[in-house]
Amino acid sequence: MTFPAAARDRADACPGALQTHPAADGALARVRVPGGVLTTAQLRVLTTAAGELGDGALELTSRGNVQLRGLARGSEPELGERLAAAGLLPSPTHETARNVLASVLSGRSGGLVDARPWVPAFDAGLCADPALAQLPGRFLAAFDDGRGDVAGQGADVTVLALAPDAVALLLAGADSGVRARPEDAVDLALAATRAFVAERAAQGGTAWRLAELAGGAERVAAALRGPRAERVPAPSAPRTGPAGPVAQDDGRTALVAVVPLGRLTAGQAAVLADVGPSELQLTPWRSVVVPDLADGSASDALAAAGLVLEPGSPWLHVTSCAGLPGCAKSRADVRADAEAAVAAGTLPAGGARQHWAGCERRCGRPAGGVVDVVATGSGYRVDRDPISR
Known part of the structure; x- marks a missing residue:
């Protein structure tokens, strides 16, 4: 059987931490942060690297990743060493493929399940499979705990919780009908990712996204085992993300700080690291979640640094x-x-x-x-x- 060629005439050259992109202001490096989970120690490492190797600021992307701009030529090895030491580069061969979104505040506020354990397990499984190093840098996986905040982001492979005991597999943003239990969510996502790689190779190996393959979603779904169910509409992407204080289920407070145009200065990063606990979460809306606070008193410090916590601010749009x-x-x-x-x-x-x-x-x-x-x-x-x- 022959397939139409994918609508790409060049290989994906999506930048990574080691494979940088030449820009007018110097090299650009993109550091993958699966699920947006970043420790305050890692944030400090990134901020120092941006100041000593780049233009001094960090850029937040719509996939919850971090970019460093203005890097000097030849600085990639030193940047790679710093990232690896901080745990931000677990696999040099897979680093551009580690694009993973996860529901914001999952396990802390709302949601049907806690999606947090899925992300590191998926990332570890991806990095452990040599075949998945062939994933294009545009590939995206998402884990939605049922609130619908990342299921509408158009990921190639999405696990969406439908109930505390059931998840759906979305392919290229639409329900495939494949179902699983939450404890099997990671295995299902990895199987779908491997099926995408195989189908991509069968169709010429040039497609950047699942939607570019002829019948791609249907072929990937057909390659998977597991029960099927009637398909349900996928949630739409929210117009904006949250901002300001959010009450956690355990009585503590999370502060969601929007970063105007996604450009995080060294001063703002320092404030986030100082007021936050050991873990932060970057969001698809170029904001930073500071969770597990006793109250919202840190809002003043964040706002004074130029971060936005007002839900009605134009910066959310x-x-x-x-x-x-x-x-x-x-x-x-x-x-x-x-x-x-x-x-x-x-x-x-x-x-x-x-x-x-x-x-x-x-x-x-x-x-x-x-x-x-x-x-x-x-x-x-x-x-x-x-x-x-």
Whole structure:
């Protein structure tokens, strides 16, 4: 049987911590943080590396990962050594494949199950399988505890809790009908990931995502064992993430601090590390969760550092690409322009959820309905997404 060629004419060159991307302001490294779980010690290591090897700041991505910009040529080995020593680089051969989202505050507030144990178990299984080193850097896995916050992010493989004793397998964002018990969730996700790799190879080995394969989701599902059930609609991606204090089920408090445009300064990182316990969580909405606090009194320190804890803040609705001077293809300094629009209260589209982009590629565009504010070289063009109106 022959298959149509995947709609890609070049290999995936998604950057990693060792395989950096050359940008206008220096090399860019992307450090995978499965499930967004980052210890305060690891945050300090990343901040120090950004200051000594890069431009001094950390960028948070829509997959809960961290980027370092402005790296000097030849700094990759030293960065790799620092990351490995901090436990952030468990497998050099698999490092670009470790893209994993997990429900925010799972096991602490809400949800049908605690998804936290799934993430390290999946990551360990992925890194232990030499065949999974072939995963493209765009591949994404997600573990949703039933609240629906990451199941709509368009992951290639998603485990979604339907009840305390049942999970569904979503493939390319849609329910496959495959079911399992929560204790088998990791094995199911790994089996689906291996089936994707096999189907990708069968169709030429150039596809970046499962949705690019002809009949990919159906073929992957057919390769899996396990019970089937009637398919259910997948949750939609939330328009924004939480912000501010969240009451935990154990009576303690979590603070969700939004990082404007995802650019975390060294000073902000230091405050997060100082006020937080040993563990933080990065979110798909470029925010940082500081959990397990006795109360919300640390809010003042976070806000004073320029982090946003107001649920009604326009910063919950505005994202951007790197823009100038970091990207040579950009037609504007979109970050500065977006910041100015927020400060002046002049956001276009009535302040609707929007993504500022320096060119038509619209890098970093979040999932779901969003208005595009695209630099043209002589201003900005506003492309309204009907879903965002």
